Amino acid sequence: MKTRTTPLSQASDSEIESAVAHASLPALMMSMIHMSGDASLLDEPVRPKHALMFDMDAGISPEDAAAIRERAVVLIREYLAKGQPPCEPLPAATVERMLTFALAEQDIEPEARGFLLEELSLNGSDPRRVDIDPRAVERRGDAFHVVIIGAGMSGLLLGYRLAQQGIGFTILEKNESVGGTWHENRYPGCRVDIASYSYSYSFEEGEWDHYFGPRSEVQSYFEDFAEQQKLVDRIRFDATVEDARYEEETSEWVISYQQAGSQREIRASVLVSAIGLLNRSKIPDLEGRELFRGPQMHTAQWDDAIDLRNKRVAVVGTGASAFQLVPALADTAERIFVFQRRPSWMFPNPEYHASISGEHQWCLRHLPEYARWFRIVSMWPQFDKAAGDLIMVDPDWDDGGASCSRANRQMRDDLAAYISSQVDDPELLDKIVPDYPPFGTRMLQDNGTWLATLARHDVELVPSGVARLTEDGVVASDGSEFEVDAVVYATGFEVGRLPAIDVAGRNGVRLSQTWGDEPKMHLGLTVPGFPNFFTIVGPNTGVLHSGNLIIVSECQVNYIMDAIRLLVEELDELECRSASADAYHARLSSELDRSIFARVPSYFSNDAGKVVVCMPWKLADYWKWTRRVDLDDFEARRL
Ligand SMILES: Cc1cc2nc3c(=O)[nH]c(=O)nc-3n(C[C@H](O)[C@H](O)[C@H](O)COP(=O)(O)OP(=O)(O)OC[C@H]3O[C@@H](n4cnc5c(N)ncnc54)[C@H](O)[C@@H]3O)c2cc1C
Numbered sequence: 001m002k003t004r005t006t007p008l009s010q011a012s013d014s015e016i017e018s019a020v021a022h023a024s025l026p027a028l029m030m031s032m033i034h035m036s037g038d039a040s041l042l043d044e045p046v047r048p049k050h051a052l053m054f055d056m057d058a059g060i061s062p063e064d065a066a067a068i069r070e071r072a073v074v075l076i077r078e079y080l081a082k083g084q085p086p087c088e089p090l091p092a093a094t095v096e097r098m099l100t101f102a103l104a105e106q107d108i109e110p111e112a113r114g115f116l117l118e119e120l121s122l123n124g125s126d127p128r129r130v131d132i133d134p135r136a137v138e139r140r141g142d143a144f145h146v147v148i149i150g151a152g153m154s155g156l157l158l159g160y161r162l163a164q165q166g167i168g169f170t171i172l173e174k175n176e177s178v179g180g181t182w183h184e185n186r187y188p189g190c191r192v193d194i195a196s197y198s199y200s201y202s203f204e205e206g207e208w209d210h211y212f213g214p215r216s217e218v219q220s221y222f223e224d225f226a227e228q229q230k231l232v233d234r235i236r237f238d239a240t241v242e243d244a245r246y247e248e249e250t251s252e253w254v255i256s257y258q259q260a261g262s263q264r265e266i267r268a269s270v271l272v273s274a275i276g277l278l279n280r281s282k283i284p285d286l287e288g289r290e291l292f293r294g295p296q297m298h299t300a301q302w303d304d305a306i307d308l309r310n311k312r313v314a315v316v317g318t319g320a321s322a323f324q325l326v327p328a329l330a331d332t333a334e335r336i337f338v339f340q341r342r343p344s345w346m347f348p349n350p351e352y353h354a355s356i357s358g359e360h361q362w363c364l365r366h367l368p369e370y371a372r373w374f375r376i377v378s379m380w381p382q383f384d385k386a387a388g389d390l391i392m393v394d395p396d397w398d399d400g401g402a403s404c405s406r407a408n409r410q411m412r413d414d415l416a417a418y419i420s421s422q423v424d425d426p427e428l429l430d431k432i433v434p435d436y437p438p439f440g441t442r443m444l445q446d447n448g449t450w451l452a453t454l455a456r457h458d459v460e461l462v463p464s465g466v467a468r469l470t471e472d473g474v475v476a477s478d479g480s481e482f483e484v485d486a487v488v489y490a491t492g493f494e495v496g497r498l499p500a501i502d503v504a505g506r507n508g509v510r511l512s513q514t515w516g517d518e519p520k521m522h523l524g525l526t527v528p529g530f531p532n533f534f535t536i537v538g539p540n541t542g543v544l545h546s547g548n549l550i551i552v553s554e555c556q557v558n559y560i561m562d563a564i565r566l567l568v569e570e571l572d573e574l575e576c577r578s579a580s581a582d583a584y585h586a587r588l589s590s591e592l593d594r595s596i597f598a599r600v601p602s603y604f605s606n607d608a609g610k611v612v613v614c615m616p617w618k619l620a621d622y623w624k625w626t627r628r629v630d631l632d633d634f635e636a637r638r639l
Helices: 013-021 025-036 062-081 092-102 110-120 134-143 153-164 215-228 320-329 358-366 370-382 406-420 426-432 449-454 511-515 549-569 578-593 619-625
Strands: 145-149 168-172 239-247 252-259 262-268 270-273 296-298 312-316 335-339 346-348 444-446 459-462 466-470 473-476 481-483 486-489 533-535 573-576 634-637
Touching: 013 062, 013 358, 025 062, 025 092, 025 358, 025 370, 092 110, 092 370, 110 370, 110 619, 134 549, 145 153, 145 252, 145 262, 153 168, 153 215, 153 549, 168 239, 168 262, 252 270, 270 549, 312 320, 312 473, 312 481, 320 335, 320 444, 320 449, 335 473, 346 406, 358 370, 406 426, 426 449, 426 459, 444 449, 449 459, 533 549, 549 573, 549 619, 573 578
Parallel strands: 145 168, 145 270, 270 533, 296 486, 312 335, 312 486, 335 459, 346 444
Antiparallel strands: 239 252, 252 262, 466 473, 473 481, 573 634
């Protein structure tokens, strides 16, 4: 339910004053420049000292901050008196200066600067839109059709871009609704761990009630987007794709799917898999699962009909889902036993559960370009800061595997100190400080609720995995036994295996044959032998050290749209060259081998020990590589 706010034109003086008192100064100062067209603020001595999303004053002294807020109120009134004219676009050089000023940087590397300027999308611009010659689109007509598998965040995004260009497409979705992850994960406590003002499409930052939206807010965002953009009409729901094959004579894909108990078929000029990385629940194959008399469920298949009130519950796992679930469940269940094979590292984030005040929401919704700048300020602290020293293993660094470099050690010490500062019980402390380096597994966001929950008398952390289930309980790997009424698997997802759809490319060769244990692709987007086929958020495109997955998806959709442009305007077939895929894969493997992801066993790797989930690159570099298709990487054919 979105909070209502008073429109700018009807806001009273006191409303404006109290809203401005809650504004983030870097974003407010940028909005002032847009409203006035006067950039002289950038030359004044008072400037943000750091870009931290929750430090609204950005390190500026209280006196200086108050003075700026006063000036902002005056300026907003003047702007209103002028009738809120559209803000004139500012010269590119001014916007670049504003960027370094707002982010409190001396200089920003060219790739990151380019990326951020594109993300900013000021004055309602949409620089990631890929325009396709409308005459070519008309000439191709219905004969050119794209099929997208999956209506999650990625599939919807591509659908939106295709609709913008008037290109025909169909989305096949196995669920009865859009949203993917956010539709499926209904467990209590589920929310984003990336600021919502940056975990949203670049052209539609959304309106959020929380800084880190709970699952219901995120799901509403995607549902509203699909509805408003009329994407829903293009989706076939309850349609599970089972197979797809490339027909060389026609250069078309033939896709078969199950819908309402019937086998159906659809043909496509281009096939895009947007099936996500995290939607095949992983339930450990425990001995005795069939014996246990109580209910069992995976976090991603949460069943509200299972009443956990006053029940003794075993939660298996302490990764991202358990971290959110256990604090949210603690007041409901009688007792919770949390089975931990390995603790997780967590970042202190006091505002993780915070709602956005009505005053700040007013600024976000009504002050010109304020939300765009707040988005960048929210994104920057998590963008590419860990790429390099924090995740790459220094071969000369040895502290027994506790860290991988000097920078990583420093982070370890800081995070361990944060954990220790919250715990008085030495026995509990012993169980919760990880013995592996930060970034070795997914880093979590914490506002103190996790450790406060573990310290409760009715919650017990068992530092052991689960060995087996009995009729009425759980036996831990260390032999200890626990009587419980229900078991919840917070055990994550099958990510190491091949995607659920094992398509057949040229000569009927299957993706599984081509990939084996090591998916070889160019940019994680395209595979030799599989013409006119692309994947979004496929192997080795997850980001665990930078940005968020929507940024990756936008990069990939941009690239796919450029390929579609070529196919609509001048070509019939684009097939990635083996040399390009091999070269990219060689670089990827060598970089991953030197990274922390290859050293710590985690779900980032498959059974063969290959890291298949994440990329090691700076996201700004990946953005640059995916801006345009390089035809040298493809065999391009006209039939
Ligand atoms: C609990 C959770 C929290 C997360 N939090 C964050 C976060 O804070 N920040 C972040 O950056 N990332 C986060 N992620 C990761 C990522 O952002 C999300 O998974 C995101 O939803 C990915 O979008 P997607 O469209 O690529 O995949 P999905 O959301 O998984 O959507 C894929 C869609 O494809 C459909 N599909 C799959 N197979 C078939 C088939 N055979 N036939 C038809 N349809 C099919 C699925 O039903 C689904 O709707 C989180 C993931 C999870 C699970």
